[in-house]
Amino acid sequence: MILRRCLRCPRRFGRVPAPWRCAGCGGPLDFEFTPPAEALRDLFHSSPSSREGIGRWLPALPLEEPDDLISRGEGGTPLVEDAFRGVRVRLLLDYLNPTGSYKDRGAAVMVADLRRQRGRYLVEDSSGNAGAALALYATAVRRTAVIFVPAGTSEGKLRLIQSFRRPSVVECEGPTAAAARQQAASRAQVESRRRRRIYASHVWQPAFRHGVKTAAYEIASALGRPAPAAVVFPAGNGVLALGLALGFSDLHAAGLLDRPPLLIGVQAAACAPLARAFSKAAGMRRAAEERGETACEGIRVATPPLEREVVAAVAASGGKMLTVKEHQARAALDGLWKRGYAVELTSAVVTAVLTRYALRWRRRFDSLGLEGPLVGILTGSGLKGDGGKSLRAHHAKPR
Template identity: 40%
Template sequence: MTTYHCPQDGTRSAVSALTWRCPVCHGPWDLDFTPAPGLALNALSGRANSLWRYEEILPLSAPSVSLGEGRTPLVPLTDTVSAKLDHLMPTLSFKDRGAVMLAELARRLNPDRVVADSSGNAGTSIAAYCARAGLPCTVYVPEGTSPKKTEQIRAHGARLVTVPGDREATALAARAAAGEPGAFYASHVFNPYFLHGTKTYVYELWEDLGGRLPDTLAVPVGNGTLLLGAALATAELHALGLIASRPRLIAVQAEAVAPLAAAFHAGADDLLPGAAAAPTLAEGIAIPRPPRARQILAAVRGSGGTFLTVTEDEIRDAQRDLAARGFYVETTGVACWAAVRDGLGQGVDRPRSVVVPLCGAGLKTGMAG
């Protein structure tokens, strides 16, 4: 295992210290990690049919908690848009990519307990992988979380704590518990091992497309874990000489909760004060103040990409449209299809090829009314 470092002030911490955030600025950690050379398409034959096949680029290896996560299908939706079917992961969401990394890390550190907070999918993933690892787990969720998601969390044996209020109140409650001695905070936001799991989404695209990437990746953004993982992967692939140029990142938010889109279009480097939020069907990306906001904004700008927002009616229609095409996807998971299916909007060049993730199964939330 390597060390954590703070991207804001350079503070460092041993991973084994269970310090879940920078003690100076209280921001999220990054990881001191550089992929090993040697990854090549012709070296992948015969390897594990899971995300662990990319062993050179992962900060952990030889897991004992794998559920076979990763290697989800890539299928065309139109002549320019393809979908990555991450709703077919073991717990039915892309969060398994990062959760397996956190559970494997926790297993090696052997804490007294694991604490997580979530609007549903990340908590489900953490609960499942902690069950696999034999680790006691407590998951905090906001009131109003889909009963189907809370049922899934309980089924994996985790202790469920429902917090009155919104997603931010839930995070605060979990962080208070995470500060107690012997607790490992399995945070999909603050812990960078999660991002090194989500980056495998792009490595799979690179493999499936024969050593290249689409010119545009559209990604739903709340806390930004999939987008930052994608940015990390494209930077690594470029540095390793495995792609000639990086794809553009299109970040998608619900119009009802779009603090990052507002900051991006205002030309700001961080969140604007007093960002408004309203209820949205896209509960998984309804994050008013994402802790990695500066990194997300910088990643999108650095790729030459932009932010798009979608309305509640567009989310409903996109879910019905995907279901009619054979894909039953939860409301958060259809946001990118809602954003790109009719083009990328005024002022955005039409891509030659774009991939959208179908992030979570419709069974988790049901059809929008």
């Protein structure tokens, strides 16, 4: 049996039934699991076509029963080449996953893990993408998803969630969008205490992070050596940061990377708790802030519960947390759609940062002997969310 251990205290827990957080200190859990190095090396060098998507990495996932994984084609997304400010970069198009976000990777593995637990209803709180992912995979294993969302969630995301097998969607109000998001999390946790409910949280369930780590495997496998110098991604709760750190750590331990890449998380300046916490921990100047609320709903999280772990993971990689203002994100979104990337506003914070810093970073990395490319992750599709709305708002602004 693969046990769970607390990341903040010495406690360990069995798997069935398993708590979603430490019963002692309330900290997050992870599995006592290390992928077999030889198996991971074989998978790393195998042809992706031999086992598509995240199923390719099945021996590196902490599942008691591999057959519990029900795939709907998640993972195996394209890693394409593009240029920003004359610097060649790679973009992982994870918005091309089944429900249009990277969260399908995590939801597939999380639902596989939870299938062994008693509970007909899988409860989640989400701004939309995680809810859609859970609804899909809950349907695949004939469970019912109960999704708590903040009021104002994109209509396209709500319609997608409701398209699956009889999900229950509860909209939560709040004085601000960020407060409504926090209310959704609180109500989901209360709901999960009811009989036959399981808190299938993309933030708290450790199996979700192990699903997300397959993005790191795929980036490194596609590039070979040298490994990427840095990976840039949006950060809300910071789950993607933790998944990437886990994946690159696995590869480094197996001797497949000389060094893990720098992790560079990007937040909206109007909602940047992780960036502020990182700046404070590093003794740096306070991250830039912006008044008002951000329209980047995928990263609109005011109080990320795993802040401590996310900041530590980014710092350990040698990376940083950056912020982007609303007008910069909207301009970047406009540029992405004109290049043919149909993403949501949240994804655009990545290329807003690449446009601003890619040339400076490339020169610095070259001076340090870091020859690998810069990689950006485009996490969410604009076809179901705010893409068109954000573009209209951008073009409606007075010039």
